[in-house]
Amino acid sequence: MLLKNFLKSQSIFTDLSDRDLDALAQSLEIREYADRHTIIEEGRAGRELYLLLEGQVKVAQYNAETGLLEPINLVQPGELFGLLALTDHLPTSACCISAGPVKVGVLQHNAYTLLSQSSAPIALGFQLAIGKQLASVLRHQEEILKNTSHCV
Template sequence: MDNKDFLKQVEIFRDLSEDELFEVSRSLSEMKAPTGTVIIEERTPGDSLYIIKKGRVMIEKEAGERKALLAELTPPLFFGEMSLIDDYPHSAKVTAVEDSELLLINRLDLEIILNWNTVLGVKMWRSFSKVLSERLRQTNDRIFQKMYDADDTTSFQMWSEVMK
């Protein structure tokens, strides 16, 4: 399967036409990440969107000696998009759990695509927004469920303050 056909499976590209998929696929580069490879270090500048074509990666957040597994991703999922959108450093570490193949779109190529074709740009920003909204909803639900399970009234009060 060529990269253009593979992109049809990726959530943020599902609504694109054949021509738009072709344009995006022309900007892709490929990366191999053997098991154990750190693909993204937390707090480093972000410069690419990574799409998992083969393999599995884990996303971890570190605080001192403590680590939390946030997610494990497999094809055709993607990561790295947040730092392209808001220009902040990466918020987590991403490591290949098994030999993986990734497709990348770097920031400059993404900007060229989005500026070259405004219809494509609108479609992609809408897709990014939908994905980020869904991820935020899931995160909120997990946080709330953990507080509820712990019956932690202090956390509920803190959550209420944060959400104001």
């Protein structure tokens, strides 16, 4: 499937025009990772934004008491990850590890900065996509809290 068609079929990119999708597709570097590859390490500076194209990626955090990695989420195709550290410039809050072979589109830091800070039309569509992704993460977190807090 053409990358542009994949982007077009994802709900977070509905605010990007055909031309914008072409430009975004051209700026993504395609990479493939084998099973259990650590794509993002917890506690590092954010350097790249990832769009999952195929497979699943496990998001996990180190438990401060046990030192063990605990899964907190599973990224699905069409979702962005590595976003938070690029947005707020704080260290990455979790590890992202491939759960099986995966294919990702990678947007470099400078391209992300250009798109996230500019007011050009393509940038607005991209910023709205970031907003949609973060809203989806927050909704997921609030659901976890509903299910967790009443058990404590």
